[in-house]
Amino acid sequence: MMNQSPTAKNSGFGRLLIVIYWIFSLSAGARALYQILRKFDQAPLSISLSLVSAIIYLVATIFLAKKDAVSWNIAVGALSIELLGVLGVGSFSYMRPDLFPLASVWSHFGAGYGYVPLVLPIIGLWWLFHTRQASTSRAVSK
Numbered sequence: 153m154m155n156q157s158p159t160a161k162n163s164g165f166g167r168l169l170i171v172i173y174w175i176f177s178l179s180a181g182a183r184a185l186y187q188i189l190r191k192f193d194q195a196p197l198s199i200s201l202s203l204v205s206a207i208i209y210l211v212a213t214i215f216l217a218k219k220d221a222v223s224w225n226i227a228v229g230a231l232s233i234e235l236l237g238v239l240g241v242g243s244f245s246y247m248r249p250d251l252f253p254l255a256s257v258w259s260h261f262g263a264g265y266g267y268v269p270l271v272l273p274i275i276g277l278w279w280l281f282h283t284r285q286a287s288t289s290r291a292v293s294k
Contacts, residue, residue, distance in 0.1 A: 154228065183257070191254060194254055227280055228280050242270065
């Protein structure tokens with residue numbers, strides 16, 4: 153019987169996750185930059201939150217792609233902040249819709265993006281913990 157090595161966080165399903173995060177960082181970033189230039193005075197809070205989400209998606213993309221234990225920790229932190237952001241902004245956007253005349257990426261739990269912003273960090277965190285042994289064992293063996 154062959155001894156299989158643990159799955160690396162950036163292989164297989166992890167690559168798909170990285171691509172999705174890359175797409176979201178580009179999408180949220182382009183949206184935020186356009187809205188900052190054209191509509192910032194209409195909804196500064198939601199537009200600023202969209203920019204923050206784009207930065208978090210970019211950080212997640214970069215550190216999901218790297219193989220070392222420090223990157224694993226940073227990715228867990230970015231995805232945890234993302235999940236808290238989606239839950240916090242999602243709730244707040246229902247409680248104070250007057251502050252969100254234009255939706256942010258995380259408004260209404262990411263409804264404008266098919267709720268992917270709500271599901272993505274949960275799946276990402278599951279994947280990181282599922283592949284933790286592979287990600288951290290590489291750092292120890294170096």
